[in-house]
Amino acid sequence: MYAAGSYIIWGLLPLFWHALKHVSALEILAHRIVWALVATLLLTIFSGHLPKLWAAMRNWRILLTFTLSAALLTTNWFIYIWAVNAGYVVETSLGYFINPLVNVIFGVLFLHERLRFGQIAAVTVASAGVIYLTVLYGALPWIALVLAGTFGLYGLIRKTAPISSLEGLTLETLIAFVPALGYLIFLESQGHGAFLHTEITTNLLFVTSGVVTAVPLLLFASGARKITMVLLGILQYIAPTLQFILGITFFHEAVTPERLVGFILIWIALSIYTVEGLIVGGRAAHARARAASSAQ
Numbered sequence: 076m077y078a079a080g081s082y083i084i085w086g087l088l089p090l091f092w093h094a095l096k097h098v099s100a101l102e103i104l105a106h107r108i109v110w111a112l113v114a115t116l117l118l119t120i121f122s123g124h125l126p127k128l129w130a131a132m133r134n135w136r137i138l139l140t141f142t143l144s145a146a147l148l149t150t151n152w153f154i155y156i157w158a159v160n161a162g163y164v165v166e167t168s169l170g171y172f173i174n175p176l177v178n179v180i181f182g183v184l185f186l187h188e189r190l191r192f193g194q195i196a197a198v199t200v201a202s203a204g205v206i207y208l209t210v211l212y213g214a215l216p217w218i219a220l221v222l223a224g225t226f227g228l229y230g231l232i233r234k235t236a237p238i239s240s241l242e243g244l245t246l247e248t249l250i251a252f253v254p255a256l257g258y259l260i261f262l263e264s265q266g267h268g269a270f271l272h273t274e275i276t277t278n279l280l281f282v283t284s285g286v287v288t289a290v291p292l293l294l295f296a297s298g299a300r301k302i303t304m305v306l307l308g309i310l311q312y313i314a315p316t317l318q319f320i321l322g323i324t325f326f327h328e329a330v331t332p333e334r335l336v337g338f339i340l341i342w343i344a345l346s347i348y349t350v351e352g353l354i355v356g357g358r359a360a361h362a363r364a365r366a367a368s369s370a371q
Contacts, residue, residue, distance in 0.1 A: 078298025078310050081291040086317025089167070090325070091287055092159045095280055098269045100157035102262060103284070106270065107152060108255035110285030112248035118289065119245045128242045137237065138250075144232045145247040151225040158218050164322035165330060169208075170222030171315035172341050175308065175348060176201045177227040185231060193351025197344045204340030211333055240296040244289065308352055312345065 095103050119128055131137045158167050176198050182188040190198070208216050236243055262268040270281055299307055319338075322328045330338075 076298070077294045078302060078307055079313060081295035081298060082310055082313035083317065084287065084291040084294070086314040087321075088287065089159045089164050089318060089321050091280070091284075092156050093326070095277065096160040098277065100153060100160060101258065102269060103156050103281075104149065104153045105255040105258045106281040107156075107284045107288060108149065108248055108251045109259065110282055111288040112245070112252050112285070114285035114289040115241060115245040115248055118293070119241060122241065124239070124242055127238065128245055131238050131242060131246055132249075137246075140232060140236060141243065141246045142250050144229055144236070144243070145250040147225045147229040147232070148247055149251050151222060151229065154218060154221050154225070158222075162326065162328060163218050164318055164326045165328045166216055166218045167222060168315040168318035168322060169216060169338065169341065170219035171226075171318065172312070172338075172345060173201055173205070173219065174223045174226055175311065176344060177223045178230060179348075181227050181231050191351065191355065193347055193354075197348035197351065199344075200347065201341055201344035204337045204344065207340060208334070208337035211337065240292060244292055309349060 092103065119125055131141075155167055158164070179188075179190065179194050179198060183190055205216065205220070233240075233243060238246070259268060259270070263270075269277060271278060323330050
């Protein structure tokens, strides 16, 4: 329930950012960073993890690592917010559909993991889908690739990070806080800031952007510890599926039959990836059960 809840919130986020479409993507991003810091810092304090955060801040290697992860995360957030309000919700869903397969590629490139046959097949079919969409439009689906690439690299960095998800997000937003606040102060000085100068709904959305950032991440962290990686891998498709549905219904984006072919290739690749993961995961669980019974 926790994990599924996190993906449902992420899948519905286009509606939240769309409600702020009258504000520039960069200003929305700056507010998201500022209010996310407020939310995560309060949670860190009340959970008693402030000493761990302080210890991490005094370690220059951790600071350097999380400066990079903060840059990747804020880039991902900006492209996503901009794309939603520019009418590319369907393409953002493509980015998060191919993200698991990008993770596989990064695992091979950076962690020296070996690809299994099913993973090779999935990556090959997904690559065919991306190439097809590129030929169809005469340009790479760059929004999808940037979203998948930045989030994949972000996950790679966080996979090896020595601090928890809450402390990590707090540190990332703390690092991004200064430029974000500086930009908001600059807008205010130029008379272009939206906060407190527009209707109350916009002001409330700015403030709650921190909550919608922190809550799904905490739900995800809680759920991920309680279920298998295979189940988590299946649940992750909830978010891009909701985004895709919103794109063609609420946002009325056109999905031509030709474009749908590219998506179908991606979905076939994900089906291969998921089924292969279920088979391998089932075999691993069976082997562990046999080993446990033999030990007894």
